[in-house]
Each structure stands twice: as structure tokens, then as C-alpha cells.
Amino acid sequence: MKLQRKNRVRALAVGALAVSGALALSACGSDDTTGAGGGGAAKPSNIKCDGKGKLLASGSSAQKNAMDVWVQNYAGACKGTEINYQPTGSGAGVTTFLQGQTAFAGSDSALKPDEVTKSKQVCKGGQAIDLPMVGGPIAVGYNVPGVDNLVLDAKTLSKIFNSEIKKWNDPAIKQLNPGAKLPDLKIQPFHRSDDSGTTDNFTKYLKAAGGWKHEPAKKWEGEGGQAASGSAGVSSQVKQTSGAISYFELSYATASKIQTAKLNTGAKEPVEATVDNASKAISEAKQVGKGDDLALDLNYTTKAEGAYPITLVTYEIACDKGNKAATLPATKSFLTYISSKDGQSALKALGYAPLPTEIADKVRATVAKIS
Numbered sequence: 001m002k003l004q005r006k007n008r009v010r011a012l013a014v015g016a017l018a019v020s021g022a023l024a025l026s027a028c029g030s031d032d033t034t035g036a037g038g039g040g041a042a043k044p045s046n047i048k049c050d051g052k053g054k055l056l057a058s059g060s061s062a063q064k065n066a067m068d069v070w071v072q073n074y075a076g077a078c079k080g081t082e083i084n085y086q087p088t089g090s091g092a093g094v095t096t097f098l099q100g101q102t103a104f105a106g107s108d109s110a111l112k113p114d115e116v117t118k119s120k121q122v123c124k125g126g127q128a129i130d131l132p133m134v135g136g137p138i139a140v141g142y143n144v145p146g147v148d149n150l151v152l153d154a155k156t157l158s159k160i161f162n163s164e165i166k167k168w169n170d171p172a173i174k175q176l177n178p179g180a181k182l183p184d185l186k187i188q189p190f191h192r193s194d195d196s197g198t199t200d201n202f203t204k205y206l207k208a209a210g211g212w213k214h215e216p217a218k219k220w221e222g223e224g225g226q227a228a229s230g231s232a233g234v235s236s237q238v239k240q241t242s243g244a245i246s247y248f249e250l251s252y253a254t255a256s257k258i259q260t261a262k263l264n265t266g267a268k269e270p271v272e273a274t275v276d277n278a279s280k281a282i283s284e285a286k287q288v289g290k291g292d293d294l295a296l297d298l299n300y301t302t303k304a305e306g307a308y309p310i311t312l313v314t315y316e317i318a319c320d321k322g323n324k325a326a327t328l329p330a331t332k333s334f335l336t337y338i339s340s341k342d343g344q345s346a347l348k349a350l351g352y353a354p355l356p357t358e359i360a361d362k363v364r365a366t367v368a369k370i371s
Helices: 002-017 064-077 090-098 113-119 154-161 171-176 197-210 230-240 250-256 275-282 328-339 341-345 357-369
Strands: 053-059 081-086 104-107 128-142 188-192 226-228 244-249 311-319
Touching (some): 053 090, 064 081, 064 250, 064 328, 090 104, 090 197, 113 128, 128 250, 128 275, 128 328, 154 171, 154 188, 197 311, 226 230, 230 250, 244 250, 328 341
Parallel strands (some): 053 081, 053 104, 188 244
Antiparallel strands (some): 128 244
């Protein structure tokens, strides 16, 4: 039964990736009562429903596979509420939220001070806050024929993605992979075309650990390479392009069966991109947000054994006070569910890391105060 449940989750993720563009999932269009997340996902009977009508949200594509499952589970319980989450990318999601068009946004980067200030125009009597909800590794996926155990480090990745290392048999890559049959093949680096929190976190890692020559940002600043939209876009390009390499959430690599590189971090052994290894790195994060803002500072330079340093935390961004009366009950109900133990238990099978207990407890307490 466990194998069946795992296969069911994987099939769901594969199906989600096959859909291009924004996907709207309606909570009034499902009769599923089994808990679509498989191994540990909440059954609809465990979800407390409040509010009616349509709830609009958009942003991070990194959490799309998690959001698909959450919405489907929520759908089984809350027939009168329609959840429409569009994975437009973190930058677009924050912009739309700050324009007052959505109830909440998903972002793989915490709000900047000027964005918090601007949010006060939307959150009457309050401001937007960052609520950590999804954690996990950013995998470095590659397509190099004959190479299935690739090791890279931050310095080499920085040069690859800045078009300074152009062949897979470059001496720098050979040094990290003695004995590997590296082909004389052009490297095809792909990056995100949209403003992306995944890009922001990936380049923060490159800057902190690899001497990246550009400032980390949601917008890609590296030289050369090719662009594609969303995590689904770049992972699809890696899958179909010989010599390709890119960065995307582990769930996309798992669903599309894409090889992922291990990282030489300075630990005794190269570290694989896994949920557990990402959790070890995320556990070192420190809260830097003030009050109910739970923004975290991740440690991209960890050398702890088994800690995978290229991680992200996706935040749900909502008003602490001043939420619109029409959507407040459903917003609070949905955020309560996805931050709950039931909601978080669905994540690991999808390639995400459930929140550490200490952080999860803070998120649940903060969601309970939203007004």
C-alpha cells in the first residue's frame, strides 16, 4: 500500500508538470475524499472550512506541486470555496498582491522593506507579513549522456552559469569528477526568464559560496545561457536538451526523472539534493523578520555533513491586519490547513521539506491572529 500511495503521488506530480501555463484548481470541482497527497496527507474531514466563493492567489512556481495537492485536499472538504492559485513566479505574485488583486501571494524570497511599506496601502491598518510554508532543495539538474553521478561545487557552478566554463570536459569539472567519462559537449545552461525567487535563492548561494560576479536577484543577471519560463519551463528544457543544466525544485527533477548533481561543500562527502539533506541546512536558518513577520535567513555556506546548501523557503504573503472582509475567512481557513500537521505531512512525498517544528508552531500561531 505504501508503494501504491507513493506511485499515486508521483503520478500526480507528473500530471501537474504536463500542464503548461497557469493552472486554476477549483475547490468546487472535486469529489476526492481520500486525501490526494498520499502518505500522510490530510483527509477533507480534518479541514475546517470558512468562507464561500472564489479565493485568488498567485506567485511561486516552486510550490506549485505542493499547492496542487493542498488545493485538491481542501476541495474535498470545502465545496463552497473555489481556490485559484496561478504559478506566475514570485515576482509577479508579489506585484499582483501589492496591487490588491489577490488574497495572498507565494514567494520564494521574503518581502523587501519597500514592498512592506507599499503593502500598507492594501492592508488597511496593517502590513504584509512573510509566512514560511514550504521548504526544500533547489536541485541542479543536468542532461549529459553517459554521466550519472556528477559532482559540482559553487565556484564551478558560478562559472558555468556565467558562461565562463563552456564544455563538459573542462578541467574544473574533471577535477571534481575523477574517473568520469565527461564528453566534449557544449554546456547549455538554462535560467528563468521570469522574476523568480528560485533564481534569487540560487544566486544567493552562488554569491555566498562561489564568488558569483553579480548581485543576487529575482531577475537573472548572469551572462549568456538560454531562458525559459517557470520551473516547469527550465526543467523541460533540461529533459529534452543534450548538454543542458539548470536549477529547479527537486519535485520537478523527481517527476521528470532528471539527473541531479551532488555538491562538494567542503564536507567529507559530496551532498545529494534530498529533502532530508535540505532540512539539515534549513534547520540552521534564523528568523530575521520582526514581530509576526517570519522571514528567515538561510545558511548557504554550511559545511555540515549531509547538509544540502541550495535551499529555498517559500512564503505565503498575506496581510496581518486589514484583509478584505469578503476573502478573510477563506484565506485564514486555507492558510490554517496548509500550515497544519496534516497539510505539512503531504510535502515530503512530493520532494519538499516540511517546516521544522519550531518554525511551524510560529506560523500556526501567526495565522490564527490574521484579521
